[in-house]
Amino acid sequence: MKKNIFFAILLAISLVACSKTNTDSGSSSGLVYPYNDLEFLQNRFVHIDSLGNFVSRANGATLDKSDTTVLFIGVDSLEEAKTLFKTYVSDPTKVRDSGNSMTYALTDEQGNSQGTAVFKKASGTYPGSEMQLVAEVTFENVALKYVKKLYFVTNASWPENYYSAWAVGEVCSSTLLDPYNNNPYKRTLDIKFVCIKRATNGQNGYLFAVYNDKSSVVDFYMYKNARVTTGRGRTYEWPVYSDDRYFAKTVGDIFAKDLDTYKTFVRQTGSELIDDWYWTSTELGGYYGREVYRYNFCQNQENKFEWVPANGYANNKTGYYYYVVPFKTIQ
Numbered sequence: 001m002k003k004n005i006f007f008a009i010l011l012a013i014s015l016v017a018c019s020k021t022n023t024d025s026g027s028s029s030g031l032v033y034p035y036n037d038l039e040f041l042q043n044r045f046v047h048i049d050s051l052g053n054f055v056s057r058a059n060g061a062t063l064d065k066s067d068t069t070v071l072f073i074g075v076d077s078l079e080e081a082k083t084l085f086k087t088y089v090s091d092p093t094k095v096r097d098s099g100n101s102m103t104y105a106l107t108d109e110q111g112n113s114q115g116t117a118v119f120k121k122a123s124g125t126y127p128g129s130e131m132q133l134v135a136e137v138t139f140e141n142v143a144l145k146y147v148k149k150l151y152f153v154t155n156a157s158w159p160e161n162y163y164s165a166w167a168v169g170e171v172c173s174s175t176l177l178d179p180y181n182n183n184p185y186k187r188t189l190d191i192k193f194v195c196i197k198r199a200t201n202g203q204n205g206y207l208f209a210v211y212n213d214k215s216s217v218v219d220f221y222m223y224k225n226a227r228v229t230t231g232r233g234r235t236y237e238w239p240v241y242s243d244d245r246y247f248a249k250t251v252g253d254i255f256a257k258d259l260d261t262y263k264t265f266v267r268q269t270g271s272e273l274i275d276d277w278y279w280t281s282t283e284l285g286g287y288y289g290r291e292v293y294r295y296n297f298c299q300n301q302e303n304k305f306e307w308v309p310a311n312g313y314a315n316n317k318t319g320y321y322y323y324v325v326p327f328k329t330i331q
Contacts, residue, residue, distance in 0.1 A: 033293065033302055033304055034090075034091075034107075034109045034111075035090035035091075035109070035245065035246075035249075036108045036109055036114075037089065037090055037091075037104075037106035037107055037108065037114055038106055038108065038114045038115075038142065038143060038144070039246075040089065040090040040246060041088060041089065041090075041106065041117065041142070041144065042144055042145065042147075043058065043246040044058055044059055044087075044088040045057070045058050045059055045060050045071060045088075045144070045146075045147045045150070046058060046060075046144075046145060046146040046147055047239070048145055048146075052145055054145075054146055055239070056239050056326075058204055058326060059071075059073060059088070059202065059203050059204055060072065060073055060147070060150060060202055061073070061160075061201070061202040063129070063131070063159060063160075064126070064128075064129075067148070068146070069146055069147055069148035069149070070148055070149050070150075070151070071147060071149070071150045071151070071202070072126075072131070072150075072151050072152075072153055072202050073150065073151070073152050073153070073201065073202035073203055074152075074153060074154065074155040074158045074200060074201025074202050074203075075134055075152045075153070075154065075155065076154070076155055077134070078100070078121060078134055078135060081119075081134050081135040081152035082097070082102065082119070082135075084152070084203075085102060085117075085119045085135075085137060086102075087253065088117075089104045089106075089117065090249075100120065100121035101118070101119060101120045101121065102118075102119040103116055103117070103118050103119070104116065104117045104119075106142060113141075114141075114142060114143070115139060115140055115141035115142030115143070116139075116140045116141065116142070117137060117138075117139055117140075117142060118137065118138045118139075118140060119135060119136075119137050120135060120136055120137075120138075121134070121135050122134060122135050122136045122151070122152075125157075126151060126153065129159065130157055130159070131151075131153040131154070131157045131158070131159065132153055132154040132156070132157040133151060133152070133153055134152040134153060134154060135151070135152040136149065136150065136151050136152070137149065137150040137151075137152075155200075155201055158201045160201070160329075161331075162201075162328075162329035162330055162331055163329055163330065164198040164199040164200065164205050164329055165199065165205070165230040165231075165232075165234075165236075165327060165329075165330050166195035166198065166205065166207065166230065166231070166327075167195060167198055168195050168196065168197065168198055168265075169194065169195065169261075169265045169268075170194070170195045170231070171192055171193070171194050171195075171265075171268045171269055172192070172193055172194075172195070172207065172228055172229065172230070172231075173190065173191075173192055173193075173228075173229065174190070174191055174192070174193050174207070174209075174226045174227060174228040174229075174325070175188050175189070175190050175191075175226070175227045176188060176189040176190075176191060176223035176225070176226050176240055176323070177223060177224065177225045177226070177227060177237070178223050178224065189211075189223060191209050191211065191269075191323070192209060192268075192269035192270060193207035193208060193209045193226075193228070193269065193323070193325060194207065194208055194209070194265045194266060194268060194269050195207055195208075196208045196251065196254050196255075196262060196265065197254055199327055199328055199329045199330075200329065201329065204326040204327060204328060205326070205327050205328075205329075206250070206251070206254070206324055206325070206326055206327075207226075207228065207324070207325040207327060208251060208266070208322070208323070208324055208325075209266075209269055209271065209322065209323045210266065210269075210271045210272075210273065210279060210321075210322045210323075211271065211321055211322075211323070223240055223242070223323070224239065224240065225237050225238065225239060225240055226238055226239075226240040226323070226325045228325065228327075230330075234330070236327070236330075238325050238326065238327055239325070239326070240323050240324070240325050241323070241324045241325075241326070242321045242322060242323050242324070244324075245293050245295075245302070247322075247324040248279070248293075248295035248297075248302070248322070249295070249302070250324070251295075251297055251322070251324060252295055252296075252297050252300040252301075253300065255273075255297050255298070255300065256300040259273075259298060263298075273297055273298055274298070275298045275299075276296070276298075277296065277298075278294035278295060278296045278303055279294060279295055279296075279297065279321065279322040297322075
């Protein structure tokens with residue numbers, strides 16, 4: 001009897017230990033650290049500052065000049081529209097799919113309701129245009145800024161003839177700029193980006209870079225803009241994002257489709273995606289003892305730890321910063 005009790009205790013201890021190990025290392029099903037759904041959805045369409053002011057537009061084109069809060073995205077089918085809708089929410093497993101309609105209940109980190117996003121199949125043309133409707137998304141009791149409604153329309157009926165400045169896997173040189181001159185070390189940083197997603201009708205493409213040089217002392221988060229030159233010799237200046245959970249997950253989801261290929265793409269920039277490295281995403285708190293969300297692009301997993309100055313990056317196998325430049329189709 002005592003022997004059975006002893007083994008029962010051992011089994012219980014083992015189960016607890018395994019449970020803790022799986023939690024600490026992250027999970028591929030569901031979110032380890034919940035997002036604020038409203039903030040996540042907001043970033044999918046319009047980036048705003050801490051005061052709620054307009055910064056830049058993400059996905060969705062403003063083709064109805066009489067109402068810039070109505071956005072449009074080009075697709076080839078209803079299934080493509082449904083797939084895209086699921087990428088616009090933080091946890092696709094929470095989407096309720098009824099075939100031609102879907103709903104997503106938004107919540108904050110504590111589970112409090114933030115309204116509902118509703119996807120429905122649509123038909124006909126958008127009023128005053130020849131754009132063929134595929135689906136529409138409405139936001140019920142969702143406090144989105146600068147977004148009222150989203151329409152998916154056919155690419156064949158898209159009114160603009162634009163193209164992506166870069167193809168997936170194409171490398172380009174860029175200069176990162178600190179327009180406010182806040183960086184005490186370097187006001188500019190020359191860096192190579194690779195295109196990991198081409199721009200399409202109403203959807204941003206993404207240029208991506210990681211900077212793994214630990215010998216260089218740079219305040220990476222100070223850079224606000226990137227000056228990039230296309231293969232046709234045109235130069236554009238677009239916002240550059242780093243230190244951001246939203247973009248970390250966006251990149252991780254892209255890489256998960258074909259990690260080995262994207263590793264090769266990043267290697268062309270002179271950097272490396274290292275399997276057990278995390279790249280810093282959002283930092284919380286003061287300089288000492290602050291919490292840091294970090295993302296492993298190879299495992300598509302997020303982790304959180306308490307950052308310790310000086311040795312924090314090395315001890316936690318953290319690569320320095322990553323950069324994402326969203327770009328639109330151009331004429």
